[in-house]
Amino acid sequence: MELGIRGKTALVTGASRGIGRAVAEALAAEGARVFLVARSEDRLRALATSLRERGAEADHLAADLTEPAAAERVLQAARAFGPVELFLGNTGGPPPGRAEELGPEAWSAAFGQLFLPMVRLVRGLLPGMKAGGFGRIVFITSLAVKEPVEDLALSNAIRAGLTGYLKTLSREVAAHGVTVNAVAPGYTKTERVESLFARQAEREGLPLEAIYRRVEERIPAGRLGRPEEVAALAVFLMGTPAAYVTGQTWVADGGHLRFLL
Numbered sequence: 001m002e003l004g005i006r007g008k009t010a011l012v013t014g015a016s017r018g019i020g021r022a023v024a025e026a027l028a029a030e031g032a033r034v035f036l037v038a039r040s041e042d043r044l045r046a047l048a049t050s051l052r053e054r055g056a057e058a059d060h061l062a063a064d065l066t067e068p069a070a071a072e073r074v075l076q077a078a079r080a081f082g083p084v085e086l087f088l089g090n091t092g093g094p095p096p097g098r099a100e101e102l103g104p105e106a107w108s109a110a111f112g113q114l115f116l117p118m119v120r121l122v123r124g125l126l127p128g129m130k131a132g133g134f135g136r137i138v139f140i141t142s143l144a145v146k147e148p149v150e151d152l153a154l155s156n157a158i159r160a161g162l163t164g165y166l167k168t169l170s171r172e173v174a175a176h177g178v179t180v181n182a183v184a185p186g187y188t189k190t191e192r193v194e195s196l197f198a199r200q201a202e203r204e205g206l207p208l209e210a211i212y213r214r215v216e217e218r219i220p221a222g223r224l225g226r227p228e229e230v231a232a233l234a235v236f237l238m239g240t241p242a243a244y245v246t247g248q249t250w251v252a253d254g255g256h257l258r259f260l261l
C-alpha cells in the first residue's frame with residue numbers, strides 16, 4: 001500500500017528509544033522527513049545520523065517536554081526543518097502508584113508529562129495543518145485506556161483524559177483534513193519494560209524469565225509485542241489512505257484485552 005507520506009515532515013517525540021524510535025525509523029523508511037525529540041542528545045544524534053546514512057532526511061532537538069518552555073523551542077526548530085504534517089505525540093510513562101496513595105504533586109507531575117506537552121505541541125502545529133488541509137496526529141497511549149492496570153493509577157487516569165481530548169479535537173478539525181488518533185500498546189519489549197521486569201524480578205527474588213513467562217501467559221499471542229509492530233499501526237494512521245479514520249484508539253496487544261470494542 002502506498003502511504004503517501006514520502007517527503008512529508010514528521011515531528012516524533014519520545015524518539016530516542018522504544019516505540020517512538022520505531023515510529024521514527026518506520027516513517028523514515030517510508031520516505032518521510034523526520035524531526036526527532038527526546039531528552040537524550042547523544043541518542044538522538046546517533047539516530048539522526050543513522051537515518052541520514054540510510055538516505056533519510058532527519059534532524060533532532062534534545063528537550064524535556066515537562067518544561068513548559070520546551071514545546072515552543074521544539075515547535076520553532078521543527079518548523080525550521082519543514083512544515084510539520086505528521087505528529088507522533090509520545091513521552092515516557094509516569095511512575096507506578098495506587099490511586100489511594102498518590103498525592104496532588106504526583107498527579108500534577110504526571111499531567112505535565114503526559115497531557116500538557118501534547119496540548120502545547122498540537123496547538124502549535126494545528127494552524128499549519130489546517131492551512132495545508134492535511135494533518136495526522138497520533139498519540140501513543142496505553143491499553144490502560146481500555147482496561148485500567150493495577151498500580152498504574154496515573155497512567156490509567158491521565159491517558160483516559162488524553163483520550164477524551166483527542167476525541168473532542170478530532171471532531172473539531174476533521175473538516176480540515178486533520179485526523180487525530182491514538183495507538184495503545186499492550187506489553188511491548190522496550191528498554192522501559194525490560195528494566196521494569198528486571199526490577200520486579202529482583203523484588204520478588206525470581207529469575208527474569210519467570211516474570212516474562214508470567215506476562216506472556218496472559219497474552220494470547222504468547223509473547224510481548226515488538227516496537228515495530230506498534231509503529232506499523234501508527235504509521236498506517238499517518239498515511240493518506242487513513243483519511244477517514246479519526247477520533248479512535250487502536251490497540252496493538254497480541255489479543256490481551258478481552259473487550260469487544
Ligand code: NAD
Nearest residue numbers: 014015016017018019038064065092093142187188190192
Ligand atoms: P521508553 O521509556 O522506552 O521511551 C520513552 C521515550 O520518551 C524516550 O525516548 C524518552 O527519552 C522520551 N521521554 C520520556 N520523558 C520525556 C520528556 N519529559 N521529554 C521528552 N521526551 C521524553 O518507553 P516505551 O516503552 O517506548 O513507551 C512509550 C510510551 O508508551 C510510554 O508512554 C509508555 O508508558 C507507553 N506504553 C508502553 C508500553 C510498553 O509495554 N512498552 C505499554 C503501554 C504503554
